Amino acid sequence: MEPSVLALIHAAITEDVGTGDVTSLYFIPENSRSRAEIVAREPGIVSGAEIAVTVFKEIDPALEVEVCIPDGSHFVQGSILMKAAGSTRSLLTAERTALNFLQRLCGVATQTQRYVEAVKPHSVQVWDTRKTTPGWRLIEKAAVKHGGGTNHRMGLYDHAMVKDNHLTANSDLPSLQAAIHKLRTERPGTRIQLEADTLDQVAGFLTLEGVDMLLLDNMGPEKLREAVKLVNGKLWLEASGGITIETIKDVAATGVNAISVGALTHSSRALDLGLDLS
Missing domain, CATH: 3.90.1170.20 (Quinolinate phosphoribosyl transferase, N-terminal domain)
Known part of the structure; x- marks a missing residue:
């Protein structure tokens, strides 16, 4: 243990x-x-x-x-x-x-x-988040796996996720590219993910090298379908933001690769x- x-x-x-x-x-x-x-x-x-x-x-x-x-x-x-x-x-x-x-x-x-069953028959992964009980992260994320879900990053140390607040401080594409290259050099193997709130951001991020996945935040099914078409399989796509057991099936049908649900841990x-x- x-x-x-x-x-x-x-x-x-x-x-x-x-x-x-x-x-x-x-x-x-x-x-x-x-x-x-x-x-x-x-x-x-x-x-x-x-x-x-x-x-x-x-x-x-x-x-x-x-x-x-x-x-x-x-x-x-x-x-x-x-x-x-x-x-x-x-x-x-x-x-x-x-x-x-x-x-x-x-x-x-x-x-x-329940969430894993709700996305069937679509082959999309149901991911957890860092919204866990302090001190309980390892065992709550183990519980997610026992329920058929998939663990996202364990913490801030094993997966770079550039979210909206990071982008507020630094959203310049050349600066982002320089940071990506630096991270790839100093911490090879670390996954890099960028959060996009708009389709314009998605298009901009596609010009960057070294990105593994995008987080599509608070996009409805229509915009998610457009994002999936725009990316065309170049990057993994994660949908997130207020997704419930009632809405997850519609999100799963858009073609994204993963759906993250904070409620798996913070509201069980x-x-x-x-x-x-x-």
């Missing part, structure tokens, strides 16, 4: 448990043993199973934990996602933190799967999962 993810788990446990689970310590006998099942109250896609296992094990290494439905798999209402057995105190102490991770990540995976609802003890 990535050290940053393990650190996040430790922080979440510390946040919840603090100096000790006073309810379990005082109201559950020390020698009590139980079995627990994490049960789905609604259908969805699994993500975060191994993180939930790690939460249980960090609380008590002696707990026996079994993943019944792995990450990326579909489940129905009533499905048992995970089983655990051991100290009742430990199970109850781990319950909320494990569920918080699992419910949130299953929600992201399930939301992503946590799924209804529960831990049943016996």
Whole structure:
């Protein structure tokens, strides 16, 4: 497990448990043993199973934990996602933190799967964005993949995206070309993408060398079709800007290569999962 993810788990446990689970310590006998099942109250896609296992094990290494439905798999209402057995105190102490991770990540995976299904039969990728919960980026982007989506850049370090604010500060084409050449020389292999709000910008950017893709921002289906025709396969095209589950199919039909949707991560609802003890 990535050290940053393990650190996040430790922080979440510390946040919840603090100096000790006073309810379990005082109201559950020390020698009590139980079995627990994490049960789905609604259908969805699994993500975060191994993180939930790690939460249980960090609380008590002696707990026996079994993943019944792995990450990326579909489940129905009533499905048992995970089983655990051991100290009742430990199970109850781990319950909320494990569920918080699992419910949130299953929600992201399930939301992503809905968008992926909505673009069919068009062969367009559904991309995530950097609009993630601070500290959760790795695991939320993993959840997007579990839902069938595709990860865009992980951060500012692995993909150059020259957006409208960058262009406000420097939109001169010769200056952009010089910056592209410099980046290609000093950081070979880094993808370079420019944001276009108008078809005139698209035409101008096509004169530049070394660009990998364009971000077509807030263009309706008609303008997107014109942009696709203008580019004629020379560059990858990403559509973005206020795209919803209701509008994504029309965008997919325009011929763009990818559609980025911030709602995959910033607006996903946590799924209804529960831990049943016996």
